[in-house]
Amino acid sequence: MNIEILKALNEERAARRAAIVVTDTATGIQRFVKGADVAKDPLRETLEKYLRMGKSGMEETPQGNVFLTVHVPPPRLIVIGAVHISQALAPIAKLLDYDVTIIDPRTAFASPERFPNVKLIAEWPEVALPPLNVDKYTAFVLVTHDPKIDDPALVHALERDCFYIGALGSRKTHGRRLERMKALGIGDNQLARIHAPIGLNIGAISPPEIAVSIMGEITARLRLPPEKQP
Amino acid sequence: MLAGTDDILKAAEDWRKAGRGVALATVVQTWGSAPRPVGSNLVIDDQGNFLGSVSGGCVEGAVVSEAIDVIESGKPKTLEFGVADETAWKVGLSCGGTIRVYVEKID
Numbered sequence: 001m002n003i004e005i006l007k008a009l010n011e012e013r014a015a016r017r018a019a020i021v022v023t024d025t026a027t028g029i030q031r032f033v034k035g036a037d038v039a040k041d042p043l044r045e046t047l048e049k050y051l052r053m054g055k056s057g058m059e060e061t062p063q064g065n066v067f068l069t070v071h072v073p074p075p076r077l078i079v080i081g082a083v084h085i086s087q088a089l090a091p092i093a094k095l096l097d098y099d100v101t102i103i104d105p106r107t108a109f110a111s112p113e114r115f116p117n118v119k120l121i122a123e124w125p126e127v128a129l130p131p132l133n134v135d136k137y138t139a140f141v142l143v144t145h146d147p148k149i150d151d152p153a154l155v156h157a158l159e160r161d162c163f164y165i166g167a168l169g170s171r172k173t174h175g176r177r178l179e180r181m182k183a184l185g186i187g188d189n190q191l192a193r194i195h196a197p198i199g200l201n202i203g204a205i206s207p208p209e210i211a212v213s214i215m216g217e218i219t220a221r222l223r224l225p226p227e228k229q230p
Numbered sequence: 231m232l233a234g235t236d237d238i239l240k241a242a243e244d245w246r247k248a249g250r251g252v253a254l255a256t257v258v259q260t261w262g263s264a265p266r267p268v269g270s271n272l273v274i275d276d277q278g279n280f281l282g283s284v285s286g287g288c289v290e291g292a293v294v295s296e297a298i299d300v301i302e303s304g305k306p307k308t309l310e311f312g313v314a315d316e317t318a319w320k321v322g323l324s325c326g327g328t329i330r331v332y333v334e335k336i337d
Contacts, residue, residue, distance in 0.1 A: 001254055001334050006243050025258060025332050028306040056269030058259050067258045067332060069269065
């Protein structure tokens with residue numbers, strides 16, 4: 001491997017951006033593909049599949065066997081609202097290898113007693129979010145039920161192109177949310193990205209069950225191609 | 231995790247920048263029950279120092295000596311190992327897998 005490729009790969013990884021090294025194992029010929037450039041690559045569909053799986057692997061191509069060294073940033077989960085659902089969501093997400101951060105300006109909710117061993121920020125989203133460098137490898141969940149807290153966070157998540165954005169609330173609540181977002185000038189394409197009501201429809205009732213349905217939906221968004229989304 | 235991929239690729243870059251001859255070994259294919267998944271890395275220098283793993287100890291010795299050849303020749307090599315461990319069988323693990331390891335020089 002050329003040192004320049006290795007250097008570029010390490011730089012992309014440090015910046016939380018996806019990258020792939022394509023190696024022809026018979027000849028040693030290699031190329032470096034940034035995640036953002038995958039759409040321009042001749043192996044586009046294959047590379048997209050590998051990025052979704054987040055795994056390296058050997059692939060047969062018309063030009064021979066190539067090994068794909070795939071690096072995808074570890075996913076993060078940001079939860080707006082230190083509520084009962086979040087108490088179940090945090091440990092489940094941790095098991096699934098997400099780096100979890102919970103944000104809620106209400107200090108009675110965002111208390112370490114309620115959230116042991118979780119990164120907790122008792123600030124308004126406008127203050128808490130900018131330093132977090134929210135990116136497309138972030139799943140974003142809004143569960144406060146309070147527009148004062150949820151709405152600014154939702155705008156931020158849409159701007160940062162999070163791979164999953166889910167918001168708690170009935171269809172009626174969500175309808176009102178959409179009206180508020182439209183009033184801010186956010187387009188229908190963007191608004192269609194919001195998963196609401198949040199979670200897969202598995203008949204969840206208790207907060208931990210709702211947490212399971214949310215993590216199921218996030219997993220599907222992360223791993224399934226667009227045409228197979230539930 | 232002990233010496234995750236992150237540290238290994240960074241070490242490969244740092245070692246090379248420090249002027250050492252360096253090779254990178256990567257598990258590219260596995261069959262059956264293999265000890266380390268595809269994509270696992272081992273970085274080796276021309277003095278035989280190494281970091282990471284491709285098999286959890288079974289074949290690292292052989293990979294290191296092949297890597298030193300690769301550093302000298304500059305030509306990449308693909309190695310294949312059958313991983314069979316008697317002790318593993320005794321405790322009921324079917325560690326009879328095969329791994330293919332790609333070894334390349336960092337230049």
